Amino acid sequence: xxxxxxxxxxxxxFGCLMALTALTVYVAFLHLGWLNFxxxxxxxxxxxxxxxLFFMHVKYSxxxxxxxxxxxxxxxxxxxxxxxxxxxxxxxxxxxRGSMSAGMLPKLIAAEVPAAxxxxxxxxxALFGATCGSCHSxxxxxxxxxxEIHELYANNPAAxxxxxxxxxxxxxxxxxxxxxxHLGEARLKALAGYMLQQAAAAPAQPPAAN
Amino acid sequence: xxxxxxxxxxxxxxxHAAHHPALQHHFETLEQQKEASTLGMWIFIIQEVMFFGGLxxxxxxxxxxxxxxxSEGSAELDIVLGGVNTVVLxxxxxxxxxxxxxxxxxxxxxxxxWLILTMLLGLTFLVIKGxxxxxxxxxxxxPGLNYHQEPGQLPQVQIxxxxxxxxxxxxxxxxxxxxxxLAVIAWMxxxxxxxxxxxxxxxxxxxxxxFVDIVWIFLFPLLYLVDRAHQVG
Numbered sequence: 001x002x003x004x005x006x007x008x009x010x011x012x013x014f015g016c017l018m019a020l021t022a023l024t025v026y027v028a029f030l031h032l033g034w035l036n037f038x039x040x041x042x043x044x045x046x047x048x049x050x051x052x053l054f055f056m057h058v059k060y061s062x063x064x065x066x067x068x069x070x071x072x073x074x075x076x077x078x079x080x081x082x083x084x085x086x087x088x089x090x091x092x093x094x095x096x097r098g099s100m101s102a103g104m105l106p107k108l109i110a111a112e113v114p115a116a117x118x119x120x121x122x123x124x125x126a127l128f129g130a131t132c133g134s135c136h137s138x139x140x141x142x143x144x145x146x147x148e149i150h151e152l153y154a155n156n157p158a159a160x161x162x163x164x165x166x167x168x169x170x171x172x173x174x175x176x177x178x179x180x181x182h183l184g185e186a187r188l189k190a191l192a193g194y195m196l197q198q199a200a201a202a203p204a205q206p207p208a209a210n
Numbered sequence: 211x212x213x214x215x216x217x218x219x220x221x222x223x224x225x226h227a228a229h230h231p232a233l234q235h236h237f238e239t240l241e242q243q244k245e246a247s248t249l250g251m252w253i254f255i256i257q258e259v260m261f262f263g264g265l266x267x268x269x270x271x272x273x274x275x276x277x278x279x280x281s282e283g284s285a286e287l288d289i290v291l292g293g294v295n296t297v298v299l300x301x302x303x304x305x306x307x308x309x310x311x312x313x314x315x316x317x318x319x320x321x322x323x324w325l326i327l328t329m330l331l332g333l334t335f336l337v338i339k340g341x342x343x344x345x346x347x348x349x350x351x352x353p354g355l356n357y358h359q360e361p362g363q364l365p366q367v368q369i370x371x372x373x374x375x376x377x378x379x380x381x382x383x384x385x386x387x388x389x390x391x392l393a394v395i396a397w398m399x400x401x402x403x404x405x406x407x408x409x410x411x412x413x414x415x416x417x418x419x420x421f422v423d424i425v426w427i428f429l430f431p432l433l434y435l436v437d438r439a440h441q442v443g
Contacts, residue, residue: 025289031440076259176275
């Protein structure tokens with residue numbers, strides 16, 4: 001009446017699934033930088049495909065069933081794609097490395113610009129431009145401006161460092177600030193000093209509306 | 211079998227040709243009926259995928275916003291227990307597939323035995339999951355009910371743990387439902403309701419069980435294996 005797979009096929013697929021499980025654990029402990037996540041997802045997709053095609057018999061099902069199963073990817077891609085185009089583009093800005101979103105910053109800085117750590121202490125202006133400056137300046141409306149930060153923390157740069165390590169959300173209309181703990185104490189201290197100094201030097205700005 | 215068919219035709223009290231007792235009247239053939247069941251089951255599974263998809267979307271957004279908290283939260287989970295459960299659950303998918311194959315080849319006893327083994331493996335998974343939850347409770351790492359923030363840990367670890375409990379909790383709920391479905395199917399199989407001509411319910415229960423397995427295939431790396439390379443240094 002319908003396709004009957006040999007038992008050996010089921011054991012082979014099970015063996016492949018076990019091998020891929022071992023592989024995903026092994027790969028998780030390798031230093032692949034930003035690639036760790038896509039590699040883990042790719043392995044999971046291969047495992048899921050094996051289950052769908054062989055355990056769930058889709059390989060031997062009708063064209064209509066195959067089309068239906070394939071449509072799942074379309075629905076999921078719509079869900080992820082449309083949501084992410086919104087969230088990942090809320091704070092577009094143009095940096096010397098091209099445009100990217102604020103949410104991706106900490107990972108990208110850590111992964112792609114190791115040189116930033118050396119230039120940082122000698123040149124806080126460049127570091128500021130590559131990190132905080134993309135959202136916090138006196139011109140932008142993506143985050144509290146430097147003038148507001150100065151009002152709050154003029155005599156307390158340690159609080160800026162604390163906030164940068166473990167940020168909270170100040171206003172719902174701003175994207176939540178990602179943690180910059182990975183920059184390290186010395187660089188955060190240089191940044192806090194630079195920010196307060198810049199804000200003090202600049203003429204007072206009207207505060208961003210709430 | 212002819213006896214069954216004759217008894218069935220008699221019970222109908224209307225005079226159409228004798229047919230297989232499982233064939234419903236709005237279908238031409240058992241083949242057509244099975245195709246309809248398969249499509250219906252897959253539509254159900256697709257909406258389940260979208261249901262979990264919403265939670266995965268929330269996971270993605272917060273992971274992008276709070277990568278450090280994700281790293282710290284994932285480090286708390288036990289890779290050994292998660293890994294053993296992955297093996298157990300994929301093993302239960304194998305026994306489920308073999309149960310369907312036994313039904314396809316008219317092996318009634320083997321069908322029941324494979325189904326019972328599948329249920330036992332499912333139960334093993336739930337027991338291990340229970341120990342993991344108990345450990346989290348003892349540490350007071352259950353957001354909303356019993357939570358103590360560890361010194362030096364980011365507050366957003368709570369978001370990771372909330373999603374951990376939501377995703378694994380809903381997955382475990384699906385396993386409990388699957389266990390019940392398999393119990394009914396195993397009972398029906400023991401009563402001799404299935405044969406190589408008609409085993410659609412076994413196959414449909416299998417589709418559900420494999421779907422639950424697939425959800426875990428994604429949950430394991432997304433929850434247990436975040437940023438492990440950087441934690442060991």
